[in-house]
Amino acid sequence: MDQEAPVRFDTKIAVLLRGDLAVWQRLNVTAFLVSGLGTAEPEVVGEPYEDAEGNAYLSMFRQPVMVMEATAEQLAASHAKALSRGLRMSLFTTELFTTGNDRDNRAAVRAAGKLDLAGIGLYGPKNAVDRVVKGATMHP
Numbered sequence: 001m002d003q004e005a006p007v008r009f010d011t012k013i014a015v016l017l018r019g020d021l022a023v024w025q026r027l028n029v030t031a032f033l034v035s036g037l038g039t040a041e042p043e044v045v046g047e048p049y050e051d052a053e054g055n056a057y058l059s060m061f062r063q064p065v066m067v068m069e070a071t072a073e074q075l076a077a078s079h080a081k082a083l084s085r086g087l088r089m090s091l092f093t094t095e096l097f098t099t100g101n102d103r104d105n106r107a108a109v110r111a112a113g114k115l116d117l118a119g120i121g122l123y124g125p126k127n128a129v130d131r132v133v134k135g136a137t138m139h140p
Contacts, residue, residue: 013037016119017030018071018117018118021118021119040088067139068133068136075120091115
């Protein structure tokens with residue numbers, strides 16, 4: 001039986017979370033951040049799934065998502081690096097934990113003089129994303 005070679009990606013999806021968030025916040029932030037990546041970067045989404053009985057399921061990312069954690073300072077530095085490298089990213093600020101809808105979320109980000117980041121989501125060339133998250137650790 002011929003085995004196909006493993007798929008290697010020259011891109012990377014990474015979520016960088018602030019390490020002091022509560023567990024529910026980490027999960028919520030991760031879900032919000034990856035939703036932005038899938039809508040803005042359609043090539044990261046694979047084909048729909050189907051089980052043996054023909055039930056259809058939604059498409060998901062075509063590659064793994066690396067979930068990492070960092071200090072607030074590391075997160076701010078990673079954000080600055082991503083901006084300077086022109087990487088598109090999603091972001092979640094701590095103010096968004098208190099808003100209840102998309103309109104208020106966008107208004108809170110726009111009004112922030114200094115972003116109090118809870119997390120960022122990145123997609124781009126593997127080497128560029130690796131440089132941006134350098135110093136962060138894998139999420140436990």
